[in-house]
Amino acid sequence: MRSLTLWRTLLGVDKTVVEDLNLDPVAGVLVASVRPTGSARHRCGVCLKRCPRYDRGAGRRRWRALDAGTIQVYLEADSSRVSCREHGVIVAAVPWARHQAGHTHHFDSQVAWLATQTSKAAVTVLMRIAWRTVGAIITRVWADTEKLHDPFAGLTRIGIDEISYKRGRKFLTVVVDHDSGRLVWAAPGQDKATLGTFFDALGAERSALITHVSADGAAWIASVVAARCPNAVRCADPFHVVKWATEALDEVRKAAWTEARKQARLNESRTVGRPVHDAQARPHSE
Template identity: 55%
Template sequence: MSSNVWLRAGGIGRTVAEQVYVHPIDPVVVVSVRPDRRWERRPRCGICCQGAPLYDRGRRRRWRSLDHGVLKVFLEAELPRVSCPVHGVVIAAVPWARHDAGHTRAFDEVVAWFALAAPKSVISTLLRINWHTVGAILARVMPDRDAEDGDRLDGIRRIGIDEVSFKKGQRYLTIVVDHDSGRLLFVTEGRSKDSVRRFFDALGPQRSRQVTHVSADGAAWIAPVLAERCPNAAVCLDPFHVVKWATDALDQVRRQVWNDARAAGMREHARALKDSRYALWKNPGDLTRRQQAKLSIIQATNKPLYRAYLLKEQLRAVFTPGGPERIGLLDAWLAWASRSRLAPFVELARTIRPRRAEIANTLAYGLSNGRIESMNQKIRLIIRRAYGFRSTPALIAITRLCLAGYARPLPGRAGLWRSGRV
């Protein structure tokens, strides 16, 4: 087989194949290669790819390439070292592989393409590589994706910020999503003010001031950074989390009245309150007949608990379609909750009152964290599909690859797809 065919089959350019042979011991194909003359004329640093004087001839090494049938294929070449004025003595760059990699660029791209939909176990079995090698390859591919696509944060105006748990032991990722395009803009490890600051550091001071809307869940570690970095943005408080606060307050009242009934020896009354959680939690239109009956019993026998239920429902009604005029309903709710004599709701009113402006923004602009919660579910699916990640950089790389618009066609087939031959 000609050397040109081997190079085309492996997706390798600017390279000359000198010899192709089957290894006498291992059942693998070895292709002895060297860079073409144009590349050899100017040795380059493997890290920054800038021209650098030759230091020594180095040693021969191999790179795993795309398989030929059932046979593994390796490229083999002498890898000299250069003396870079910035990075010192480092391995010279080669056209067929990334710096300090054991696989060719084409092999890395195939792994990245499979990672969009296949579990790591399937990729490692199909391509005959180690489980952890998949994550290392993805972390290697993403810097090139960033360089190819340029500045992906330009023109950002409306964003959403949230966190997602990825491992036991309070391990979180902070994510930022573009409301207009639906793309994942930024992901970093941690759940703190520093995590949010990293995004605005990447965005830059000028573009941070151009952000017009931010949706968040009311976390204490988000608001101070928003006030510091983009003070002119309208912060929108996510409705789901506000209603969840009311549901949690309702549950506190439910547990308290049930415990009070048991302590007072009112067994029949306590039994009537048993299994009432879902009847109180669910929306009225979703109740079963049994739950409707349970709610009727509560209305007739326990006024404080039913009052807590009505408070939860009125707060939920604030966020039903109707526009910014529904802020008056929120003011009425705050007044009612403050004098309800239900400690959890009195405390909730104290929590919500300083956030009235954020809720008003939510009602005016119709912005919520629904899109971000959807992104969180996709990230959890990626984690489950891979059976977890030991390396956080690998998790961040595959998350960005799948959700930030970095997808590429299967290497070597883009032209066929465009021409309609496949």
């Protein structure tokens, strides 16, 4: 019994009783049989309200937990259903995982954190999950995070830009907060309508609090900002200023190079027929 309590700590589960622990010889994984503690039982999967038990649902099911060393670990429990006044007959909540998720909270958190630090391909190899699973986990973790955090709170100085993907064939419009340095919004597309949906989400009241907007010289950004952010000063962002200056310098360099070559050819044609020592002695500036 003491070792099962120890496993409860190792699995990092809360409001959960570990009943048993077995190696599944077929799948080659460690399976911990668990159940929610009394207070966590018979709760609606959506609103978490305590409800009357309805039936056994689909019977026993498994949730992937974080690995124990090299071996994969699963939690196994009944997936009984309850009858919620608001949500009807629904699978009961479990304290170790999100509603209808196939992975524990800790597993979800690790995948979501890894997704912010490394490539999706690396996450699939390290966590031994499918490509699509990474996406599904990011979506559900973000849905919960979004409820706790307002990315538009205190937004006053923003940057708007577009980035391309699929080798320049598709675009994302992105908005960053210059004060926090964070990305606050992104959506597929590169036009007035796309940027308009950002200001729709921000709302007229908060749009009026924007004091500075940096962007490249794109007319579609300038016109939307002028219409939706009446109090904002529009600025050219340093990246584009440097880019424009570099491009201008490049044009001057090319023009100077072309001119120099033209002059060199002219000098060459003038010296044809003259003695070699004479041609070599002539200064280039002539």
